[in-house]
Amino acid sequence: MSKEEIARKLAEETGIEVTGRDIEEVISSLLATSHFWEVIQLARLPFRVVAGSINVFARQGWVEITGEGEVILTPAGKDAVAREGIRPRTMYTCPACEGRGVALQELRNLLRKFKEVTAQRPQPIRKYDQGFVTPETTVSRVALMAGRGDLEGKRLLVLGDDDLVGLAAGLSGMPREVAVLEIDERLINFINEVARKENLPVTAERYDFREKLPVEYVGYFDTFITDPPETLEALEICLSRGLNALKGEGCAGYFGLTHAESSYKKWNLLQEMLVSKFKVAITDIIEDFNHYVNWDYLLPSLKSDFPFVKVQPRTNWYRSAMYRIQTLGRGEGIKNEPASCDLYVDEEALPYDEE
Amino acid sequence: MSKEEIARKLAEETGIEVTGRDIEEVISSLLATSHFWEVIQLARLPFRVVAGSINVFARQGWVEITGEGEVILTPAGKDAVAREGIRPRTMYTCPACEGRGVALQELRNLLRKFKEVTAQRPQPIRKYDQGFVTPETTVSRVALMAGRGDLEGKRLLVLGDDDLVGLAAGLSGMPREVAVLEIDERLINFINEVARKENLPVTAERYDFREKLPVEYVGYFDTFITDPPETLEALEICLSRGLNALKGEGCAGYFGLTHAESSYKKWNLLQEMLVSKFKVAITDIIEDFNHYVNWDYLLPSLKSDFPFVKVQPRTNWYRSAMYRIQTLGRGEGIKNEPASCDLYVDEEALPYDEE
Numbered sequence: 001m002s003k004e005e006i007a008r009k010l011a012e013e014t015g016i017e018v019t020g021r022d023i024e025e026v027i028s029s030l031l032a033t034s035h036f037w038e039v040i041q042l043a044r045l046p047f048r049v050v051a052g053s054i055n056v057f058a059r060q061g062w063v064e065i066t067g068e069g070e071v072i073l074t075p076a077g078k079d080a081v082a083r084e085g086i087r088p089r090t091m092y093t094c095p096a097c098e099g100r101g102v103a104l105q106e107l108r109n110l111l112r113k114f115k116e117v118t119a120q121r122p123q124p125i126r127k128y129d130q131g132f133v134t135p136e137t138t139v140s141r142v143a144l145m146a147g148r149g150d151l152e153g154k155r156l157l158v159l160g161d162d163d164l165v166g167l168a169a170g171l172s173g174m175p176r177e178v179a180v181l182e183i184d185e186r187l188i189n190f191i192n193e194v195a196r197k198e199n200l201p202v203t204a205e206r207y208d209f210r211e212k213l214p215v216e217y218v219g220y221f222d223t224f225i226t227d228p229p230e231t232l233e234a235l236e237i238c239l240s241r242g243l244n245a246l247k248g249e250g251c252a253g254y255f256g257l258t259h260a261e262s263s264y265k266k267w268n269l270l271q272e273m274l275v276s277k278f279k280v281a282i283t284d285i286i287e288d289f290n291h292y293v294n295w296d297y298l299l300p301s302l303k304s305d306f307p308f309v310k311v312q313p314r315t316n317w318y319r320s321a322m323y324r325i326q327t328l329g330r331g332e333g334i335k336n337e338p339a340s341c342d343l344y345v346d347e348e349a350l351p352y353d354e355e
Numbered sequence: 356m357s358k359e360e361i362a363r364k365l366a367e368e369t370g371i372e373v374t375g376r377d378i379e380e381v382i383s384s385l386l387a388t389s390h391f392w393e394v395i396q397l398a399r400l401p402f403r404v405v406a407g408s409i410n411v412f413a414r415q416g417w418v419e420i421t422g423e424g425e426v427i428l429t430p431a432g433k434d435a436v437a438r439e440g441i442r443p444r445t446m447y448t449c450p451a452c453e454g455r456g457v458a459l460q461e462l463r464n465l466l467r468k469f470k471e472v473t474a475q476r477p478q479p480i481r482k483y484d485q486g487f488v489t490p491e492t493t494v495s496r497v498a499l500m501a502g503r504g505d506l507e508g509k510r511l512l513v514l515g516d517d518d519l520v521g522l523a524a525g526l527s528g529m530p531r532e533v534a535v536l537e538i539d540e541r542l543i544n545f546i547n548e549v550a551r552k553e554n555l556p557v558t559a560e561r562y563d564f565r566e567k568l569p570v571e572y573v574g575y576f577d578t579f580i581t582d583p584p585e586t587l588e589a590l591e592i593c594l595s596r597g598l599n600a601l602k603g604e605g606c607a608g609y610f611g612l613t614h615a616e617s618s619y620k621k622w623n624l625l626q627e628m629l630v631s632k633f634k635v636a637i638t639d640i641i642e643d644f645n646h647y648v649n650w651d652y653l654l655p656s657l658k659s660d661f662p663f664v665k666v667q668p669r670t671n672w673y674r675s676a677m678y679r680i681q682t683l684g685r686g687e688g689i690k691n692e693p694a695s696c697d698l699y700v701d702e703e704a705l706p707y708d709e710e
Contacts, residue, residue, distance in 0.1 A: 021605020028504055085531075087507040092498035094458045096451035101641070103449045143447035149383055152442040176440075250376020264636035264681050271630040271637055281619035282626055284676075285640040286456070321639075326619050 003084055006056055014052050016347060017265060024086050026053040031088035034070040036308045037317035042089045044259040046348040051306055069311035100289050102143040111139045114168050117194050121164060122186040124295040129229055129344065130162045131295040134316065138168045148324065150223040150252040151175050157245045159209065159226035159238060167191060170200030181207035209237055212336050213244050221245045225254040230261045231343040235270055240334045243278060248330040256290045256320035261349045280325040289322035303351040358439055361411055369407050371702060372620060379441050381408040386443035389425040391663045392672035397444045399614040401703040406661055424666035455644050457498040466494045469523045472549050476519060477541040479650040484584055485517045486650040489671065493523045503679065505578040505607040506530050512600045514564065514581035514593060522546060525555030536562035564592055567691050568599050576600045580609040585616045586698040590625055595689045598633060603685040611645045611675035616704045635680040644677035658706040
């Protein structure tokens, strides 16, 4: 079968759109690693596309799954790869900055201090779809915002702060004020406690993004950062809350978007929302900026029978691209109203069991 | 005057849209450097906005221009800065990769060889709006395309190749085939000569992007790269040529976009064209990826009386962000027809004298 035929077969079986290029990405990644979670990371595709492809390859006899869940190309698979002219994925990621483009040299002390104060942080729970990024990622976010002129002397809103970026920003001494809106009481208490102890201009309060933005926060901030659930519906609500909180033109917003839960088709729809509906400019899309620390509930909760999936990830495979947007106007037409968000997961999300 | 008042004044005088944030960017950059061309680079704004702002600041008595054309904040300027709470621009750019996120370690030999074969390259001429990037930039483009799976074993189209990226790609040994379409006979001859001497799968032929794409190239390539003039009209024609040349879904295009000649307003309009009209996903926007070597005709041709502008740039100030786009479909609706491009410069372009 050609990669296009495989794609059609997989699309029929799963109802997901799959292209020949997607199949090529999976094979190319399998030529570089036999570990499923690394394949996901290298292939830049939703979980179900990668898992489904490997399952089709296994039925075709192109791959074998070892007792340890490793995915190994068979001689037949190698022939197919050669026929398609597919090459192993090679990355040229800068080792100094892990590909983010920002240097942490001048923020070494911040990184050390941040690790110290967050050592006893609350662990991710499934109820709120949590999972936090590495300290290097968090401090890189501070560096990125600072380098873009969005942090020093500015008011920062953090919408949901499992990553504790509000504390990192506060510890940097750069922002005038940081407000964290968060749903999880454990995180709110932790952030407020550290902020008090360290005397930071950071406050956290309870907020569910389906509620209206507190009126005193509307048009109050220079910058927002958030890490929304990746359905288009949730993205739209979260980002409109952030945009509502900004003062007007020339303000910035930051958020992450993955491949593991969002196809480029979804990226396109989100981008259309950003540029046409919200009328902002997308100023940066930095691939693999955000590296998530593996979370405990992944394997126990994952709804998948594939043996190659039931393998403890050996690297921080879950990553996201960092988007920066800049406002061109005052965001008229973005209403501050309660919203029902019915959809926290879509067909591209990581498939968890019912809770 | 507040930064918003300055912005309004400048907008009235010049007819360019200017925001308070723009004024802040210029001041923040002036706090970091007194060299006009570095201010342009740091402020991420069109030439005319930066030059116009500094001119207003000078009339306000906020800056003084030295005999060497340096722009120095006066005590009155420093007071104004303090009132507005503006901080010096600080960059956290990774020194190892110059912020591109890609490593050249494994491509050291390619970089050396590329420098060697291009040492006698034709110099930029104004007739074709030329100006080429540093060899490190060119080889980083190869690394980026390779890391995204767009180069190895693929067919690459280079639309306009003042940067000689076609030769760099050919020398890497990665692409199956490279076609360069270029208007300048000097470059065509140079590329073909080096390709013959080095036995590379690279051919260059004459093409003006206003002409139809040669029919044998329609739907033939996996990847295109181009560096278009930055009017929306020219961008649309160039990018549609590139998209026309691609095989279909899952193919990639690369191009640069500056701040020095394109405001975020224009970025937004271009992005709308990409995601709504061309229906592609923007997968990467890497700030300051492309560094241009200073070109000889800049100061002699520049239409500006400001003394701070008439200063030889001391760094490679002209930069652009690298965009990568990926096709979701077959680009139906993008016609391969001759187009008249009336507009190679707009009000945001570098203002050159009439030739």
